[in-house]
Amino acid sequence: MIKAVFFDIDDTLFTFEKAHAYAMPSVCRYAWEQLGIDPEAFAFAYDDQYRRMADEIGPQAAIHNRMIRFLRILKENKKPLSFAPVLNDLYWNAVLAAGGPEPGAPECIRSLYQKGYILGVASNMTLDWQMRKLETIGVLPYFHCIITSEEAGTEKPDKRFFDLCIRYAGCRPSECLMVGDSLKLDILGAENAGMHALWYAQPDKLTVHPGFSHYSQLEDRIASLDR
Template identity: 40%
Template sequence: MIQAVFFDIDDTLYHFTEANRLAASEVETYVCKELKIESDAWKDAVKQAQLRIGARLGQSSPTTHNRQIRFQNALEILHKPIYPHGTKLYQLYWDTVLKNAVPEPGVERMLDLLKKKGIHLGIGSDMTSYIQNKKLERLGLAPYFDSVITSEEAGSDKPNSSIFRLCIEKSGCAPEECLFIGDNWEKDVAGACAAGMHCACYSRYSRPPGWGEEYCFNSYEDCIQGDRIRIGKLTI
């Protein structure tokens, strides 16, 4: 019986891909106007910065998600002043993401129903803790969650087992009593299954392998059947 349900955040609770596109566009507009950097040069510098950080710390390091460090390195590559632009770019990026973050249809209703059933609700997400908590606040979903685990706290991005082990530990449940829901097949689904958890893929914004369709759903609203929730073969 499922006693705990964990959710990824980005492209699972809201459409991060679109919010990220809008935020990246705002950042690009700023650097083109204020620093006279060509669009292609900026994009290339950001890619180089990500590779530089990943090569130094490992691609699974949560630090690779830190936009302050990413933009700072990009400015260094372009020989542009870090101050005050690094911090301004960081704030502009995340302000735009948060402004465009809207909960997925039906997700709040599902969380409310799970909460009433006494299910432990948790977050298991890559990224840094501060900004992930700000997203939950912006979405209006923060009060539903009993635990929030990020890769920053766990020490490594998914599919590393550390984040799933911490989810299980904080829930106080056995792995087989936990369900993990995320959009990324390799990171969320395969990672959670390898940890002994039940898993499901929110596939509205992703393309899981064809053989994995039985684990997938693309609408929270369709999962709610009266006072029950049905996700794939699981009924809660």
């Protein structure tokens, strides 16, 4: 019987990809107008720094910290490091302004909460902006625990990340369910730790792994795991 349900945030609860696509052009425009960095070069450097940091320091939350990413871009372009917090705020405020809930997600979260499920968040990111995303879409009060890779010291799909989720829920692994949009990070990672997992994906992908494509289907899917 499923007692605890964990959710990934980005592109599972919060429309991150769309929000990022909106935020980046304004950050690139600022970098061009205020710092003289070519917008295309800035956009490339933003992605490149992520890859390089992942290679250098491995799977941990710091690789998602935009302030570090902007600092490194400024340093390599010999620009004042004091612009890092400006770029960071510009980026995240634009993301929060442009992003929103995945359709039906807040209603589903509220319903699961009212039915007595233990609800948790399991996200590869730093905690501060993830809290604000949850607040922005109005679901923050419903979560019993919010676990990020910043606290876990490792990232999904590492089993240790999911072991921490299970410990926080206070349930057996088989009583825990993970919901997420990444087959590798969320679904296979959680199953490797003994949890159930449902994939949030387009209907054509669900031949690969059980899941749902709209939040109106999630409660039925959970019920079918209990059968």
